[in-house]
Amino acid sequence: MNAEIITIGDEILIGQIVDTNSAWIGALFSQNGITVSRVVSVSDRVEEIIEAIDSAIKRADVVVVTGGLGPTKDDITKSAIARYFGVDLVRDYATFEHVRSMMEARGIEFNESNQAQALVPSGCEVLKNENGSAPGMLLRRNGRLLFSLPGVPFEMKALVCEKVLPLVRREFSLQSVVHRTVVTFGMAxxxxxxxxxPWEEALPEWLRLAYLPNARGIRLRLSAYDVDKEVANAEMELQFRALREIIEPYYIGDEPVSVEAALATLLCERGETLAVAESCTGGLISSRITQLEGASKYFLGSVTAYDNDVKEGVLGVCSAYLRCYGAVSQQVAEQMAQGVRMLMNADYAIATTGVAGPGGGSEDKPVGTVWIAIAWRGGVESRLMRFGLLRDQNIERSATHALNMLRLHIIGASSWLQNSSVL
Amino acid sequence: MNAEIITIGDEILIGQIVDTNSAWIGALFSQNGITVSRVVSVSDRVEEIIEAIDSAIKRADVVVVTGGLGPTKDDITKSAIARYFGVDLVRDYATFEHVRSMMEARGIEFNESNQAQALVPSGCEVLKNENGSAPGMLLRRNGRLLFSLPGVPFEMKALVCEKVLPLVRREFSLQSVVHRTVVTFGMAxxxxxxxxxPWEEALPEWLRLAYLPNARGIRLRLSAYDVDKEVANAEMELQFRALREIIEPYYIGDEPVSVEAALATLLCERGETLAVAESCTGGLISSRITQLEGASKYFLGSVTAYDNDVKEGVLGVCSAYLRCYGAVSQQVAEQMAQGVRMLMNADYAIATTGVAGPGGGSEDKPVGTVWIAIAWRGGVESRLMRFGLLRDQNIERSATHALNMLRLHIIGASSWLQNSSVL
Known part of the structure; x- marks a missing residue:
C-alpha cells in the first residue's frame, strides 16, 4: 500500500520555509511499511489544492495533507476540501469547546479567528488536536483515506502518531520494509x-544500496522490501559488519549516530570528560554536543574565545604567540586546547581557530584556513585544514573534523588522518 | 510564466534527508518573477521519474530536476531523461576532461565511476559544473525547458545562478513579483x-498577506503580483511602517533579520560588546551569534558552563548558591551573567540555566523550567520561562528569548516582557 503527502503553502513554493513535515512523515511511514511514493507541494489556491488532492487520491491509498489550517485568513485548505467533497463547513462542537478552554487556560481571548478553527467539512471525522487549536480531519473516498492535518510540526506529529498511523494500520495490511543506514566520515x-x-557487487539482489552524502558525512543505506524482517535485519547486520572491516575507521556507526554521538559513546564508556575551546566554530561544537541527551555525563563546558583578549585572559594563550603567529596558527590552536583542558580539568579538549570568512582572509591565510587541535593529559596534536569560501560550510566542517579528530585519537587511529581526503 | 521543480531520491521520500534544494530554488525564482507552481519529490525509479517529468513539462514552461546525478549506482536520472527523450547516453568530452583534471588536482584516481559522470543524453546542452563532477543539462520540448542538475546543494546553486537563470531570462519575459517579509517575536x-x-482589512486588494510562524518568531509576508515594482515597494514600505507602530516592540525588522541580527545591529550602532554564559542552551546562543558575518565587532566570547565546577571556577558563581538554590535558579542565572560580563569585560551579558530535558526535571523545577538573565554595567535582570517537554525546542526557545530579552532592554522596552505570551 502506498501513500502520498501534499504540503500546502505559498511559503514552501517561494522558499520561505523548508518543508520538514513531509520528511518526518516519510520517515515514520517508511519504518511502518507504508511506501511514500510522492510528495507534492502546492500553493494556497483552492483550485490547485483540489487538483492535487484529486490526482493523489486516484493514485494512493492514503493521502496526508498538511498545512493551511491556521486561524489566519490565508489558510484555505478546509474550504478546498469541502468543495472537493461537495459539502459545507459546519461547526464541530467538541473542537469549539476544546479551543475555548485552551484559550481560557492561556489567558487569550476566544475571538472570531479562534472560533473559525471549529469549522470542519460536514461529514468528516474530526481528529482531536491536543496540542493546538486546528483539528485534524479524516475523509474517505472509494476506500481511500484523506487526512488533513495542521502544518505546525509538533501538532502534526502528535496527530500522525496517535490518530493517523493507528487508523491506517486498522484498514490496510502494511508491507514489510527494512531500512538500515550507517554513517561514514572522512572519505570522498x-x-x-x-x-x-566488490562488497557492493556481492550484495544479495533484494538489498538496495544508496549513498547519502552531506556536510556531516556520507551515509550508506540498505533497504529491503517485502522480505521477512528478521532475515533482512540479520543479513544487513552481516553485510554492515563486513563493510566495517573494509573502511574502518571511516565507519562511524549506525544512524542516527553522528561523529559527536560516536565520540560521546567513547567518552561515556571510558568515564572520561571533555572541554572545548572555539574560535571560528563560535560555539557550534559545544552546541552540537549538548543537543545530545545526557551530555552532562562527559561534557564539562566550553569557551568561545572570539576576541583575542579572551584567548589570552581566559584560556591562557601567550600574547607573544598571538602577536608573532596570529590567532589562526598551530601554536594558538594548541594553547587553546591545552588551556581549556586545564581550566576545566578535563581529560580531553578540542580547539578550533580559523578564518570562516567572508572577511578576514589574507594571502597566507585565505578564507577557509582552519587549525584544529586536540589535547589530552600528556599531549597535544594539531592539524591544518583548508576548506572553501562559504562561512556556514567552513564552520560546519571545522566542527565535524575537530570532533572526528578526537574520536580517531581515542580509538588509536590518528594515523588514518594522513590518508583521508578533506571533504 | 511558471516553473515546476522535481527533486529525485528515495532518501527524500523516506525522510532521510530534508529537501532544501527546492526551497532555495523557489526563493530565487520567486525573487526573479518566476512563479514556482509545484514541487514534486519522486523516488529513484525510472518510470516514476519519467511520469513526473512528463506531467510537469505539460504544465510548466520550465522544469528543474535536481538529484540523481552522482557517480554511484543508485543514481538514474540521466537514464530516465534519455529514455523520455528517446535518445542514448553519449560521452561528453568537455565533461570527461573536466572531471579528469578535477580528480588529478585532488589526487583522486580517475576511475570508472568518475568516468560515468561524462555520459549525457545525446543532443542535450551541457551546463558545465565548475564545482563538481556531475554536469548540468538542458533539454527542450515544445518550447519548454527541462534542466537536470546535481543534487549537491552548492553545485546546484552555482549552476542555477550562472546558467539556469540567465537562460530562462533570455527565453521568457518574466512576471513582476514583489515579496516583502517582516519578522515579529513575542506575540502568539x-x-x-x-x-x-484593522490594518489587514485596510490593505489594498492587490497585496496578499501571509503568516509564517516558526520557533524563532512569526513572520508576516506581503506579496504583489504583476504590479509595478516601485509602486509595490513603496506601498509595502508604508504598510509595514504602519504595522510597526501597531506592534512595536514585537516588530524585529525586515527579513532575513533574526532576533540575533537585530541585537547585532543595535550593538554595532552603539559600539558596545557582548559576552554570553550558557548552561541549558549549551553554546547555541554563541553559535547563532557567530553565524552572522562580522560578529567579532561586538561579540567577545562565551562560556558554556555545563558542569557546576565550571560555573563556579570560571564564572565565579557562589558554591553556596549552587547548593542552596540549585543550578537552575534566579541567583545562579544572574551570577552567571554578571560573571561572564566581568570575565570578558563586556558591556552586556546574557545567561541561561534550565532543565532542557528529557531527564533532570523535578517537581518544583520540571523539564522546561529556564532562568534567563541579562547583565549590563550597573545592573542585572532575570526572568523565569516555562517551556515544554521537548529538549530541542527548549534549547531553541531559551536562546531566542534570551537574545530578545537583551534586545528589549537595550531599546528600553523591558516592560513589554510582562505582557508577552510565552510562545
Whole structure:
C-alpha cells in the first residue's frame, strides 16, 4: 500500500520555509511499511489544492495533507476540501469547546479567528488536536483515506502518531520494509564507492544500496522490501559488519549516530570528560554536543574565545604567540586546547581557530584556513585544514573534523588522518 | 510564466534527508518573477521519474530536476531523461576532461565511476559544473525547458545562478513579483492576528498577506503580483511602517533579520560588546551569534558552563548558591551573567540555566523550567520561562528569548516582557 503527502503553502513554493513535515512523515511511514511514493507541494489556491488532492487520491491509498489550517485568513485548505467533497463547513462542537478552554487556560481571548478553527467539512471525522487549536480531519473516498492535518510540526506529529498511523494500520495490511543506514566520515564519495565496489557487487539482489552524502558525512543505506524482517535485519547486520572491516575507521556507526554521538559513546564508556575551546566554530561544537541527551555525563563546558583578549585572559594563550603567529596558527590552536583542558580539568579538549570568512582572509591565510587541535593529559596534536569560501560550510566542517579528530585519537587511529581526503 | 521543480531520491521520500534544494530554488525564482507552481519529490525509479517529468513539462514552461546525478549506482536520472527523450547516453568530452583534471588536482584516481559522470543524453546542452563532477543539462520540448542538475546543494546553486537563470531570462519575459517579509517575536499568532486585523482589512486588494510562524518568531509576508515594482515597494514600505507602530516592540525588522541580527545591529550602532554564559542552551546562543558575518565587532566570547565546577571556577558563581538554590535558579542565572560580563569585560551579558530535558526535571523545577538573565554595567535582570517537554525546542526557545530579552532592554522596552505570551 502506498501513500502520498501534499504540503500546502505559498511559503514552501517561494522558499520561505523548508518543508520538514513531509520528511518526518516519510520517515515514520517508511519504518511502518507504508511506501511514500510522492510528495507534492502546492500553493494556497483552492483550485490547485483540489487538483492535487484529486490526482493523489486516484493514485494512493492514503493521502496526508498538511498545512493551511491556521486561524489566519490565508489558510484555505478546509474550504478546498469541502468543495472537493461537495459539502459545507459546519461547526464541530467538541473542537469549539476544546479551543475555548485552551484559550481560557492561556489567558487569550476566544475571538472570531479562534472560533473559525471549529469549522470542519460536514461529514468528516474530526481528529482531536491536543496540542493546538486546528483539528485534524479524516475523509474517505472509494476506500481511500484523506487526512488533513495542521502544518505546525509538533501538532502534526502528535496527530500522525496517535490518530493517523493507528487508523491506517486498522484498514490496510502494511508491507514489510527494512531500512538500515550507517554513517561514514572522512572519505570522498568516489573513493568510498570504489573501495567498497566488490562488497557492493556481492550484495544479495533484494538489498538496495544508496549513498547519502552531506556536510556531516556520507551515509550508506540498505533497504529491503517485502522480505521477512528478521532475515533482512540479520543479513544487513552481516553485510554492515563486513563493510566495517573494509573502511574502518571511516565507519562511524549506525544512524542516527553522528561523529559527536560516536565520540560521546567513547567518552561515556571510558568515564572520561571533555572541554572545548572555539574560535571560528563560535560555539557550534559545544552546541552540537549538548543537543545530545545526557551530555552532562562527559561534557564539562566550553569557551568561545572570539576576541583575542579572551584567548589570552581566559584560556591562557601567550600574547607573544598571538602577536608573532596570529590567532589562526598551530601554536594558538594548541594553547587553546591545552588551556581549556586545564581550566576545566578535563581529560580531553578540542580547539578550533580559523578564518570562516567572508572577511578576514589574507594571502597566507585565505578564507577557509582552519587549525584544529586536540589535547589530552600528556599531549597535544594539531592539524591544518583548508576548506572553501562559504562561512556556514567552513564552520560546519571545522566542527565535524575537530570532533572526528578526537574520536580517531581515542580509538588509536590518528594515523588514518594522513590518508583521508578533506571533504 | 511558471516553473515546476522535481527533486529525485528515495532518501527524500523516506525522510532521510530534508529537501532544501527546492526551497532555495523557489526563493530565487520567486525573487526573479518566476512563479514556482509545484514541487514534486519522486523516488529513484525510472518510470516514476519519467511520469513526473512528463506531467510537469505539460504544465510548466520550465522544469528543474535536481538529484540523481552522482557517480554511484543508485543514481538514474540521466537514464530516465534519455529514455523520455528517446535518445542514448553519449560521452561528453568537455565533461570527461573536466572531471579528469578535477580528480588529478585532488589526487583522486580517475576511475570508472568518475568516468560515468561524462555520459549525457545525446543532443542535450551541457551546463558545465565548475564545482563538481556531475554536469548540468538542458533539454527542450515544445518550447519548454527541462534542466537536470546535481543534487549537491552548492553545485546546484552555482549552476542555477550562472546558467539556469540567465537562460530562462533570455527565453521568457518574466512576471513582476514583489515579496516583502517582516519578522515579529513575542506575540502568539491569534493575538497578533487580532491586533493587526484593522490594518489587514485596510490593505489594498492587490497585496496578499501571509503568516509564517516558526520557533524563532512569526513572520508576516506581503506579496504583489504583476504590479509595478516601485509602486509595490513603496506601498509595502508604508504598510509595514504602519504595522510597526501597531506592534512595536514585537516588530524585529525586515527579513532575513533574526532576533540575533537585530541585537547585532543595535550593538554595532552603539559600539558596545557582548559576552554570553550558557548552561541549558549549551553554546547555541554563541553559535547563532557567530553565524552572522562580522560578529567579532561586538561579540567577545562565551562560556558554556555545563558542569557546576565550571560555573563556579570560571564564572565565579557562589558554591553556596549552587547548593542552596540549585543550578537552575534566579541567583545562579544572574551570577552567571554578571560573571561572564566581568570575565570578558563586556558591556552586556546574557545567561541561561534550565532543565532542557528529557531527564533532570523535578517537581518544583520540571523539564522546561529556564532562568534567563541579562547583565549590563550597573545592573542585572532575570526572568523565569516555562517551556515544554521537548529538549530541542527548549534549547531553541531559551536562546531566542534570551537574545530578545537583551534586545528589549537595550531599546528600553523591558516592560513589554510582562505582557508577552510565552510562545
Amino acid at each position: 564519495e568516489s573513493i568510498l564507492s570504489e573501495t567498497i565496489a | 499568532e491569534s493575538i497578533l492576528s487580532e491586533t493587526i486585523a
